[in-house]
Amino acid sequence: MCLPGCSGRHYWFSGASEEAQSIETLAWILFAGAGVIWLIVMALAFFAMRSSGRSNTEKSARRMILWGGFAFPTVVLAALLGTGLLTLKSIVAERSDLTLEVEGEQWWWRVGYPGGVVTANEVRLPRGRTAEILLTADDVIHSFWAPALGGKIDMIPGRENRLTLTPTTVGNWGGLCAEYCGGAHAQMRFNVIVMEPDAFDAWLEDEAAPAQPESGPGLEAFLGEGCGACHTIRGTEAQGLVGPDLTHFGARTSLGAGILALDRDTLRHWITHTDTLKPGVKMPAYPDIPTEELEDMIDYLLSLT
Ligand code: CUA
Numbered sequence: 001m002c003l004p005g006c007s008g009r010h011y012w013f014s015g016a017s018e019e020a021q022s023i024e025t026l027a028w029i030l031f032a033g034a035g036v037i038w039l040i041v042m043a044l045a046f047f048a049m050r051s052s053g054r055s056n057t058e059k060s061a062r063r064m065i066l067w068g069g070f071a072f073p074t075v076v077l078a079a080l081l082g083t084g085l086l087t088l089k090s091i092v093a094e095r096s097d098l099t100l101e102v103e104g105e106q107w108w109w110r111v112g113y114p115g116g117v118v119t120a121n122e123v124r125l126p127r128g129r130t131a132e133i134l135l136t137a138d139d140v141i142h143s144f145w146a147p148a149l150g151g152k153i154d155m156i157p158g159r160e161n162r163l164t165l166t167p168t169t170v171g172n173w174g175g176l177c178a179e180y181c182g183g184a185h186a187q188m189r190f191n192v193i194v195m196e197p198d199a200f201d202a203w204l205e206d207e208a209a210p211a212q213p214e215s216g217p218g219l220e221a222f223l224g225e226g227c228g229a230c231h232t233i234r235g236t237e238a239q240g241l242v243g244p245d246l247t248h249f250g251a252r253t254s255l256g257a258g259i260l261a262l263d264r265d266t267l268r269h270w271i272t273h274t275d276t277l278k279p280g281v282k283m284p285a286y287p288d289i290p291t292e293e294l295e296d297m298i299d300y301l302l303s304l305t
Helices: 018-051 058-090 197-208 217-224 264-272 291-303
Strands: 098-105 108-112 118-120 122-126 131-137 142-146 151-155 161-165 171-177 189-195
Touching (some): 018 058, 098 151, 108 122, 118 122, 122 131, 122 197, 131 151, 151 161, 189 197, 217 291, 264 291
Parallel strands (some): 098 131, 122 189
Antiparallel strands (some): 098 108, 108 118, 131 161, 142 151, 142 171, 171 189
16 A cells, blocks of 8 residues: 555655755654664563563663663654754755745635746746745645655645745656645645746746737637636736636646646536536536537637646
């Protein structure tokens, strides 16, 4: 059961950030420390079984308690505690090159970048730069966890928690909500996309631009169905703040908070059967949109790159 977790984009020993590498080192030190303690306890148990029945002097018993029961655990556990506290201090950077705001909602992630850029369910980070991620929640407690990058911190309504990450490996890593937050908790996922710094800068610049195109039958269908009441598409009349910002929706890699690959078929299924894909989701299903209107809307949304 454990082995399937030992590779892939959610593997927590992938070491895809400096912080994850520190945590991995700490995990091995704790494992080694626990191994040494286990060996000594087993040796003492074996020794006790062999010598039971024989009379021991009170002096040697006292020595055993003093060294084995007091001095040894005190030194080893204090060393492990010290290592743990030092690692904890080292993985929280005081300075950062970039600040993101991530808000947990039932059941998706609102992701804000400098310059008013807002996306959803996708955290893009530049390799080699330290990103500060400010974590909040809108409704209930969620927990932001990107195992390969080492971050896991609760998102609590009314409170802002801070996480810093310095990615070292370019790639598309998995993230998930790690705190039970309601029916679709298991479907609250996201992607962490680590990019080369230049590519990240270019992406952020593109993302800051308003949506293109700003008109067309697909947009009319979108507005006609009332989608703009919940979703924003910057540059158009759609200015809703309840659901994910869709300004550059077509450039995303997933749909429904990381649960589906984004393509025509999944998008059609999502719009018409939202509630069967994610029970309890706030977005209503739209099973009755006329086919032509629906296809125009899908064309339009996928063109928003
Ligand atoms: Cu959000 Cu579990």
